[in-house]
Amino acid sequence: MISFSASILIPIMNETFSLRETVDIILNENPRSDLKEIIIIYGTKTTSDCMLVAQSLITEHPDLIIPCQQSLPFLGGAIRAGFAASRGTHTLMMSSDLETDPVDVKHFIALAKENPEVIITASRWRKQGKFEKYNPVKLFLNWIFQRAFSIIYFTSLSDMTYGYRIFPTALIQSIHWTELRHPFLLETIVKPLRLGIKTIEIPTIWKARKEGESQNTFLRNFEYFKIGLQVRFMNPNKIKNQSQN
Numbered sequence: 001m002i003s004f005s006a007s008i009l010i011p012i013m014n015e016t017f018s019l020r021e022t023v024d025i026i027l028n029e030n031p032r033s034d035l036k037e038i039i040i041i042y043g044t045k046t047t048s049d050c051m052l053v054a055q056s057l058i059t060e061h062p063d064l065i066i067p068c069q070q071s072l073p074f075l076g077g078a079i080r081a082g083f084a085a086s087r088g089t090h091t092l093m094m095s096s097d098l099e100t101d102p103v104d105v106k107h108f109i110a111l112a113k114e115n116p117e118v119i120i121t122a123s124r125w126r127k128q129g130k131f132e133k134y135n136p137v138k139l140f141l142n143w144i145f146q147r148a149f150s151i152i153y154f155t156s157l158s159d160m161t162y163g164y165r166i167f168p169t170a171l172i173q174s175i176h177w178t179e180l181r182h183p184f185l186l187e188t189i190v191k192p193l194r195l196g197i198k199t200i201e202i203p204t205i206w207k208a209r210k211e212g213e214s215q216n217t218f219l220r221n222f223e224y225f226k227i228g229l230q231v232r233f234m235n236p237n238k239i240k241n242q243s244q245n
């Protein structure tokens with residue numbers, strides 16, 4: 001493709017050294033020319049220790065790292081603010097707790113350059129991928145969920161609930177998003193699937209965070225079904241922003 005630049009979205013809540021390590025690895029392993037910007041997204045619940053680390057990263061790389069305050073709440077609200085702010089040709093979403101291995105960023109970028117119209121998405125269930133220290137009950141339910149949704153959507157994707165993916169920015173900015181909490185991660189793949197967008201999966205290793213805690217609760221995992229089923233039968237015209245119809 002003629003030009004490529006990645007906007008990397010990093011939502012933050014209670015991460016300190018994990019946030020810094022995430023950014024350090026991205027900067028060490030990727031040429032500056034591949035990166036449009038790293039957008040650090042914070043909200044009113046982001047801890048002050050976490051904000052301090054973000055501030056110092058922004059001060060160290062003022063031409064690259066940009067703060068973005070979310071206006072809608074929760075993880076979905078944070079990523080949606082990042083989607084709107086993104087200026088690169090492609091937008092990569094990940095987390096700051098090291099549960100999305102930053103070493104994979106370079107693989108996403110290489111594949112997105114070769115396949116600019118496609119969504120590249122990471123899977124913990126593919127060969128060479130894995131979960132380290134994941135709650136066994138959650139792991140079992142996760143597997144059932146993934147199998148069920150791959151059948152419902154006629155897709156070979158094996159990890160539709162994991163929020164580590166790179167998209168063409170024009171695509172995500174043309175979609176009408178509705179979820180605010182973690183089920184947003186599923187929404188970001190099922191809506192493009194309904195629009196007929198192609199996907200490529202790469203294996204990844206998930207490791208439990210070493211600091212802070214998840215904003216998701218066990219019971220809230222069942223809320224993924226709602227958006228998953230709703231979008232399956234949604235008219236594709238309703239998926240795009242109204243102004244684009």
Ligand SMILES: Nc1nc2c(ncn2[C@@H]2O[C@H](COP(=O)(O)OP(=O)(O)O)[C@@H](O)[C@H]2O)c(=O)[nH]1
Nearest residue numbers: 011012013041042074075078095096097214215
């Ligand atoms: N700005 C912002 N970041 C969030 C919010 N909720 C989660 N995050 C961040 O998003 C990433 C994934 O969230 P996490 O709670 O670890 O979800 P889980 O790994 O799916 O259990 C982490 O880096 C969090 O700091 C939120 O409401 N606002």
Ligand SMILES: [Mg+2]
Nearest residue numbers: 095097099214
């Ligand atoms: Mg996490």
